[in-house]
Structure formats: C-alpha cells, structure tokens
Amino acid sequence: MFKCWVEKSPLAAIVHVRGDVDLLTASAFRTCVHTTASSDSNNGGMIVDLSELEYIDASGLLALDEGRRLCQQHRRELVLVAPPPHVERILEMLKLTELLPVLNSVEALSKHAQFNDEQLDKSVNETPQVVPGREPHGGRDPQERQANR
Amino acid sequence: MSEHGSWGFTVQLKTDPHVIRAVRKVIAATARIGGARDADARLIELSVGEALANARFHAYQGGVGPIEATVTLDGEMFSVTIQNEGKPVTRCSQVPDTLEPPESQSWGLYLLGQIMDEVEITRSTLDDRGTAIRMSKRLSE
Numbered sequence: 049m050f051k052c053w054v055e056k057s058p059l060a061a062i063v064h065v066r067g068d069v070d071l072l073t074a075s076a077f078r079t080c081v082h083t084t085a086s087s088d089s090n091n092g093g094m095i096v097d098l099s100e101l102e103y104i105d106a107s108g109l110l111a112l113d114e115g116r117r118l119c120q121q122h123r124r125e126l127v128l129v130a131p132p133p134h135v136e137r138i139l140e141m142l143k144l145t146e147l148l149p150v151l152n153s154v155e156a157l158s159k160h161a162q163f164n165d166e167q168l169d170k171s172v173n174e175t176p177q178v179v180p181g182r183e184p185h186g187g188r189d190p191q192e193r194q195a196n197r
Numbered sequence: 198m199s200e201h202g203s204w205g206f207t208v209q210l211k212t213d214p215h216v217i218r219a220v221r222k223v224i225a226a227t228a229r230i231g232g233a234r235d236a237d238a239r240l241i242e243l244s245v246g247e248a249l250a251n252a253r254f255h256a257y258q259g260g261v262g263p264i265e266a267t268v269t270l271d272g273e274m275f276s277v278t279i280q281n282e283g284k285p286v287t288r289c290s291q292v293p294d295t296l297e298p299p300e301s302q303s304w305g306l307y308l309l310g311q312i313m314d315e316v317e318i319t320r321s322t323l324d325d326r327g328t329a330i331r332m333s334k335r336l337s338e
Contacts, residue, residue: 072214133236142308
C-alpha cells in the first residue's frame with residue numbers, strides 16, 4: 049500500500065515513501081517531494097528514504113529529478129537513501145546516480161559532506177513533525193533497514 | 198534450454214490505472230514462473246507498466262481504451278506484446294537508442310529499451326489504426 053510522509057528536523061526533511069509509485073500515486077508522491085523541496089520551513093537538506101519502495105515508474109523518477117532541481121534552487125542538497133537494488137539499477141540507467149548522492153542508510157549521512165555527526169544525532173532522534181494529512185513515520189528503524197539490505 | 202518449454206496467454210484489458218497495476222504485476226509474476234530472477238521480473242514489470250502507460254496517455258489521450266496483451270515464453274525468451282486500438286503514432290515511433298538518457302519526457306520508452314533485449318514498435322493487428330509494442334527479454338537462471 050502506498051504511503052508518503054515527511055519527517056522534519058532542523059537538519060533535514062526526510063520524505064519516506066512506501067509501496068508503488070505509479071499512475072495511481074505519482075501525483076501524491078510528486079506533491080510530497082515538491083512541497084518538501086521548496087518549503088521555506090526546511091532549513092536543512094532533504095532526504096528521500098526509498099527503503100520501502102516497491103515500484104517506481106518514469107513519472108515518479110521525474111518527480112525525484114524535479115525535486116533535485118527545486119533543492120538546487122533553494123540551495124539545499126537532495127540525498128537518496130537505501131534504494132532497493134532494482135530501483136538503484138533504474139536510477140543508474142537514467143544516470144540519476146551521477147546527479148543525486150545515494151547512501152545505504154540514514155547512518156551513512158554522518159560521512160556525507162553536508163551532514164556531521166552532531167547534527168545527524170539531533171536529526172534522527174527528534175520527534176517527527178508530521179505534515180498535515182501525512183502519516184507518521186512507521187517504517188523499520190534505520191539499523192534494521194540496513195541489515196535487511 | 199529452459200525447463201519451461203513454450204507457452205503463453207492473451208488478456209484483454211482497459212487502460213484504467215488500477216487495471217494497469219494489476220496486469221503489470223501478473224506479467225511480472227508470470228516472468229518469475231518462467232524462470233526470471235526477482236530483479237529481472239521487477240524490471241519487466243516496469244517495462245510493461247511504461248508500455249501500458251504510454252498506451253493510456255498517447256493512444257487514448259489519458260483516457261480508458263482497450264488493450265490486448267500477449268505474453269509468451271519460448272525457451273528462455275520471455276515476450277510481451279501490447280496492442281491498442283487508439284490514436285496512431287504520427288511518426289515512426291522508435292525506442293531511444295542513445296548512450297545518454299534522453300529528455301525526461303522519453304524516460305519510459307528509454308528505460309524499456311535499456312531493460313529489454315528486443316523492442317519493436319509496429320502497427321497493431323487489432324485494427325488499422327493502433328500501435329503494437331513487442332518486447333522480449335532472455336531469462337537467465
């Protein structure tokens with residue numbers, strides 16, 4: 049079942065997506081990505097957690113690329129986290145992996161240029177601020193997510 | 198040679214998004230039965246989804262119209278043919294064959310060409326207007 053929700057912190061906004069991004073759901077996913085990428089209340093970077101993504105079509109991939117461009121306009125970086133192998137292969141085919149950093153886990157952000165350890169700890173430990181109409185974070189914890197890859 | 202021999206089926210469907218989702222998953226499951234690895238089955242699902250979405254948007258201008266999908270497995274070669282009865286392509290439609298990804302408007306067809314071993318776009322045999330796309334992938338164990 050498709051779900052897309054946003055977890056906010058001072059460091060970054062994390063867009064979580066679960067299920068299929070296709071003709072039925074691409075519009076909602078696009079809105080979620082666009083809103084987060086262009087939000088003035090988001091002062092940090094933007095993370096899209098793909099660990100629970102089952103399927104994504106060209107329209108969903110286009111939404112990610114549009115999100116990248118919007119983040120550039122707002123001088124923030126968009127980072128993809130934990131794409132399943134088949135999704136990563138599609139990202140490679142489109143050479144999006146050359147434009148968007150792809151990390152194995154949220155923990156790996158600590159080694160990423162724009163995210164230091166202190167800020168990351170603050171980010172992942174904060175109580176999620178749920179965007180109205182979105183569901184709170186209900187996915188597996190990051191450590192479990194990495195272990196299952 | 199695959200243990201699965203030669204077999205296949207044909208389904209008639211409409212380009213309703215719910216139906217498209219169901220059919221692409223059925224075809225991916227069929228590929229797994231035919232011996233496809235999970236990663237290949239998921240990529241075949243994407244190819245079928247893009248072909249059906251193209252039929253919806255281009256042949257039927259974003260609406261609902263009839264489609265015939267034929268799935269065959271011949272040895273290790275898994276093939277899907279999707280035919281519509283909608284608006285004909287105004288020029289010879291080709292799968293982008295470039296080293297670099299094309300403009301984002303053509304990503305679906307480009308991915309289809311990257312994923313499948315053979316892709317052919319022809320006139321539909323259902324009527325004298327529509328378009329057919331036949332795509333094949335060799336299933337490796």
